[in-house]
Amino acid sequence: MTVKAKDTWGATSSKSESLIVTITDNTPPNIPEVTGPAEGKPGKPYLFNMVTSDAQDQNIYYFIDWGDNTTTDWLGPYVSGTEIHITHTWTTEGTYSVKVKAKDIMDSESDWGTLSIVMPVEYRFSFSIFLQHLWEKYPNLFPLLQHLLGY
Numbered sequence: 001m002t003v004k005a006k007d008t009w010g011a012t013s014s015k016s017e018s019l020i021v022t023i024t025d026n027t028p029p030n031i032p033e034v035t036g037p038a039e040g041k042p043g044k045p046y047l048f049n050m051v052t053s054d055a056q057d058q059n060i061y062y063f064i065d066w067g068d069n070t071t072t073d074w075l076g077p078y079v080s081g082t083e084i085h086i087t088h089t090w091t092t093e094g095t096y097s098v099k100v101k102a103k104d105i106m107d108s109e110s111d112w113g114t115l116s117i118v119m120p121v122e123y124r125f126s127f128s129i130f131l132q133h134l135w136e137k138y139p140n141l142f143p144l145l146q147h148l149l150g151y
Helices: 127-137 141-149
Strands: 033-035 045-051 060-065 075-078 084-089 094-104 113-119
Touching (some): 033 113
Antiparallel strands (some): 060 075, 060 094
16 A cells, blocks of 8 residues: 545645555453452452453453452553452452453453452350350259269
8 A cells, every 4th residue: 555645735745655554353352360269358458360361462451340349440551461460358248249351452341250259257156155045045054064063
């Protein structure tokens, strides 16, 4: 292909050197692979790993939705195929779906990669509360135990 320019006053340039222009489709990056813990405790930071690649080997940006109404900005650029490591801390119990998508330098976005993590409700066993409930439910149990054990 050659190019010749013309301005608004009608002046024209000479033809350019011959150029070869190749037009290709841009495909989005692959769906990101997300790895990390499946369970944790609120208030503690947890490390997650993300990796994907781009068919055209373009640099990658990542966007993360942590499932707790917080997200990141687009992180990057990263070299296609390079694993990244990001930490996050949840503040409350619950089950969260970490969602990650990638885009290349042409803004072509992948589908979401996902991983679930559970921050279970903690139950604390109190022996004194257990004994109190036992005493309320079976008031004659302790004198009987004392008699059987010889105290």
